[in-house]
Amino acid sequence: MEIQILDVDYVQVDEKPIVRIFGKTEKGEVVCGFYEGYMPYFYVEKTDAVKELLSKEPQVIKIETVKRTPVGGYQKPKEFLKVTITNPSKTPEIREKLKGAGVKVYEADILFKYRFMSDFGLSGMQWIKLEHNGVQTHTVRADKCVQIKKIKPGDNSGNAPLRLLALDIECVSVQKGAVPDAKRDPIILISLVFSERYEGRDSLVLSTRPDGDVLSFASEKEMLEEFARIIEKYDPDIITGYNINNFDFPYILERMRQNKIKPLLGRCKQKSVMARKVMARYKISITGRVVVDSFEIIKKDFSLTRYGLDFVAEALLGEKKVDVKHSEIEKFWKGTNKDFKKLVEYSRIDSVLAMNLLVKLHLIDKYIALSRISGTLLQDTLDSGETTRIENFTLREFNKKGFIVPCKPDAKEVAEREKARKKHLKGGFVLEPEKGLHSNVIVLDFLSMYPSIIRTFNICPTTLVRNQRPEKVIKTPLGTEFASKEIAEGIIPKILEKLMKNRGKIKKKLKTTEDPEKKRLLNAEQWALKIMANAFYGHMGYPRAKIYDLDIANTVTYCGRYFIHETKKIIEEEIGYKVVYGDTDSVFVETGEDDLEKLREIGEQISKTVSDRLPGIMTLEFEKIFKRFLPLTKKRYMAWSFSSGMNGWEENIEMKGIETVRRDWCELVSDTTKKIIEIVLKENNVKDAVDYFRGVVKSLVKSEVPVKKLVITKNMTKQPKSYAGIQPHIELVKKMQTRNPAEAPGIGDRVSYVIIKGTGLLSKRAEDPVYVMEKGLEIDSNYYIENQILPPLERIFNALGISKSELLGNGKQTLLSDIINNNNNHKETKEIPITDLKGFICKNCQKTYSHVPLTGFCECGGEIVFSSSKGMAASVVCK
């Protein structure tokens, strides 16, 4: 029998744990495999005192002497005690007792399911073959329950047919405007959407109101009981919804508690649904199933300005919600039959959208790939971060080679590490960017820089030279030493080699794969391999990590900085090009060439020269070409980029660290910013950009900009009177309440406003856009210039050497172009080709400028002329 692992847990029966593996066959049968005879264990240092301590513990059933190597500096294996006990849940107690006695304890904080999975080489969503006997049990809901004899890796790839359920609840608060409180406000409606038909339907709505197209119930209790029955009968593998982790599920569980219903929604008939509160956030676990919150994934994987379901569905699916405001739910609930029908439809569509997001955007592909690679169960991959995955993964790899891992650090240790880290750990090197607008810049990146450094110097906590000295070492540029590869190959470098090579193979396979389904899975896999490889460096510098080493983290970043400096030196001093910017693992090289193909050739040449010169597997790759490059500051730039793709050169505008859209900016800002960036980068015309900006300012002043483009939107999260400060949108709501209380926005609604002309406080001049259009009120153009379009654009123009006062003109008609044109009148006749143009220079004091001051003259009063590598010139010729 072959199954794909969905979930693993254990039950304690008569002093013995039984591991349960929940999975699904290729045909879609649900299987639960029971494994008996595997016992919990951990390691401690070997002393007589420890033996004495352990002999008093009734839980301990076996103490063996074993040879292992602790992780923490290069060393030879030594003797440890392997302690086996009867009950996994007793481990913390014994662990703390030993720790209290000053005894070093290893691997005593590993979840039992993961101890088991690690020893048997099992991963979440992995296919496995089971040799088994049939068993019958009434404790588990599955098509087949088997007693596992042996587990072997499976042959299948892809996924078993997974059955999905999407759900959404509706409720109304007794307190007007507030978010409903599960302790008090009942659920009125539950909508369910099925990926496989359930009793001939693909959706179902349950309600305590008895009309419309719903399953109706006399009480909330009966409705919730039926809800549980449907889940049992439909038996989904995956349950989804929008914000179900932090709203629907905690709410349903509390309502079940109030109604004295045990929340048995999982595949174990005895285990209730668990809602663990982790720092103000809930994590839901349901035995044998996986809860996927579309909202949480979208927030992580997509960069959007807002994450409300309406916005997300529209942006990502092009699908719309039913238009019902939160403040209207009560009205529709208590309203006519038609009103109620609309509410039912509203709820149903919310579930449909949650389902569609998951299915159409393939939201879980990445997480399945991460699970398979790291060994983590899908639910935990979704709920927890990088640390869990890395530690799961590393445990196996270290154990395989006879290493044992320390327990996680306590709060005191974490605090000390945090302090040391802050003080000593330096990050990547960021080069001060060369000011001004650049053309024809080649961008080169190190291929997986940190993983490559780790592999090149065999960097690992198991090879780091501390107390014991290996016969042969390799020294890093920082001076730290590691055992050389022939003596002891580091576990982490070896893992990275496997991950990187595997990724190469998958990328190759991807090129010859046509089937879109297979392609998607391969793509998710190569992505996950990259993510895992890149996470190791960060993990070793993470204060809560079990395998934490500041010396190692510092070695890695130091090498990074060292190699970037070396690279810059080689390019500038040996090859002879200027490096105009660089960040951590990249260099931006300016050349005189402007043909894309020739630039690529130069790029490849630089790549080869540098890679040959640097040690080990350090590889600098040609990445792309910036036809135009405008740095604002470190880590902030914009560029017109060309990279070679499948269909020749692919161009796009790249922005790093620059926002063009922000919640509190109106549309005019993003429109204008985008346009100006395009003029500067693509047309290389600063004058036109300035003109465009002035045009916008002019039309603002003349009230020619449509009101729609000036609307600013903010959320009102609480009652207007409970706001301490004065805020425009709140003041507007107060105004609207006196005008027409029924139409005024309520709590949780978004408030749209524009700022109008007047004498009072700015906040008091916020007005309803509709009202402004009806009454023809005048917009405060000054506000829009100073507070909206100017702040982002000022930074861009500053980078081009144009100050705010110059930009706004201030009456002086003195633009760069005019000055250049005026230069035609110059008496000097010397000409230079435009390709040699470096900038501008004062004829009198030699001060250089990247842009001509708009007065046309230097501070010293001297005349500004062109400067080139061949000297000064009065004019420039274009060829």
Next chain:
DNA sequence: GCTACTCGGGG
């Protein structure tokens, strides 16, 4: 510029 606090999503 940095660090501390808030709030998101949901109804």
Next chain:
DNA sequence: GTGTACGAGTAGC
């Protein structure tokens, strides 16, 4: 469940 872990954006020094 042998676990305790957000993160961007903004307000406040």
